[in-house]
Amino acid sequence: MSCGNKSGPINLALPDKCCTATTGCAPFDGNLRKVVTEPIYVQKVYDAKLFNLQAIRTVANQTFSPALGRGARIIRVLDIRCRKFFNPGNISDIENLVATPDTTLSGAEFVETAQGTPVTAIGPDGFASERLVYTDTEDCDELGRGTPIFGTQNIRITGNVIVEMDVLFSDDCDKECVATLTANVPIGTVENPLILTNFFELCLPSVFEGAFLPRFTEFCNISCETRLATNSIIRDIMINPATGVVRANLLIALCVTCEKKIIVPVQLCVLSTNT
Template identity: 70%
Template sequence: MKRNKSDLLDLTQPEQCCDATTGCDFDGSLRNVVTEPIYVQKVYDAALFNLQGLRTIAGQGFRPRLPVGSRILRVIDIRCKKFFNPADIKDPKNLTVTPETEISGADFVKCGDKDVKVIGPDGTRSERLVFVDTTDCDEEDRGTPIFGTQNIKITGNVIVEIDILYTDDCGERCRATLTANVPVAPINDPLILTNFFQLCLPSVFEGAFLPRFTEFCNIACETRLATQNITRDLMVNPETGAVRGNLLVSLCVTCEKKIVVPVQLCVLSTGFPQLAAEIAPICETFPSLFPRQIDESNEKHGCALGQEDLDPID
């Protein structure tokens, strides 16, 4: 029987989602768990804040246009997500959150007239050095409080999608998704949210590093029709089919502030991650990505010192 060439093709649709592989495995036994020293940043104090702002949008245009003579019967669903242009990180339409913070009870360390910023875990200069005389609270083995005011500036656009059920001029019911790129906070008219906070500072004298202040935020959005009435909030031009809508957009912001200090910690570890190569190997051996442990307790490689190594030579 002659096989059709199309039978050899894999016509399975690729999955749209995936599961990650970390390379970390723990069999539940503590025999393979060892202590490891790591050099990281320790969080000495942190505060979390949830803020929200509202924007009303009037006469926003949506795409696509509906057939001439259409009438919207029902809104099935309405969704909102932040806009981001991966081709231009400085696109003014990108929905961004910019925190501006002032503190009292302490000072940001400066070089000239600029704050000294150091590299944070995100790989950017996102941490500022903080100094205050902590002598009084050091004597009580407690932290020194500092206070701050934060103004959060929001600029950019959101994407709004509305699933509707409409009827055309022939009376047939159809479904459609209306989409709009909505400017909720232009650069010349940003949305400003303000909050106040208190953080606890460790000693500036008992460590090799000054404490660091860092903050980061994330933003999401929710939207609905301005008056929750289809007739008033969604208008269809009977001649062109163009759709315009009135919206109420909620901007939901989560911000966290931390006081961190570089430290060396001892942690329990099961070793380095081990990933299986996804390409059939041709080479017999491949180089490692991390060096082997070299501490004196590692007897596996014959580098540990036994008692006989410590005996004096006659």
């Protein structure tokens, strides 16, 4: 918080706020005698689809902190922004904002064990995030083409977002000050999640002509934007005159990007300098 014309936040930032990444690979000196072929075992994307979904959450009487003090009055909202809440000390924190997809297939099925547990494979994220897919691809195999499969996806959004609001206000002495107000806003709970529904089509390679069954994987990311519900300080912001506690009505837009892929394991031969 900063007040008056002569005071302000102390800048303790390092001179260079950004950095340049390095890969650890030695530069190539141009000598082709050092170049050899080497095999690597990777996952090839056979088909992929990208979907963008949106949801709106209205929030009434959300409390912000810190309190502005007795007799405070907000003159203007300088900026309002939103970001996902994440607790690095507990990845299972129920307040972490996450999108959990629940997908069912039509025209294909996920391979399961005798106990009904889906068979999974390790994905590029290091987790068992890929499921084996099976369907009869014989008809399209004869044409040298892939077989279309269809799916329904329900995306369950749970957790919170952090809303920050920069305001210009006057205190009980009519001195103008700038403050950043913060609120931890719930979007959805495990019992009452925000649900988005999506339909998709993917192309599946042959399940008979490959050494491995194709794999299905999906992942989602969330970004958010926010504003005052009616873009009016008078209607949307309430201040307790005795304590200076600020409450506000908000409109939060959630933008969800989901990507679905059909993966097949392959071996590639690449050029390498052995360094």
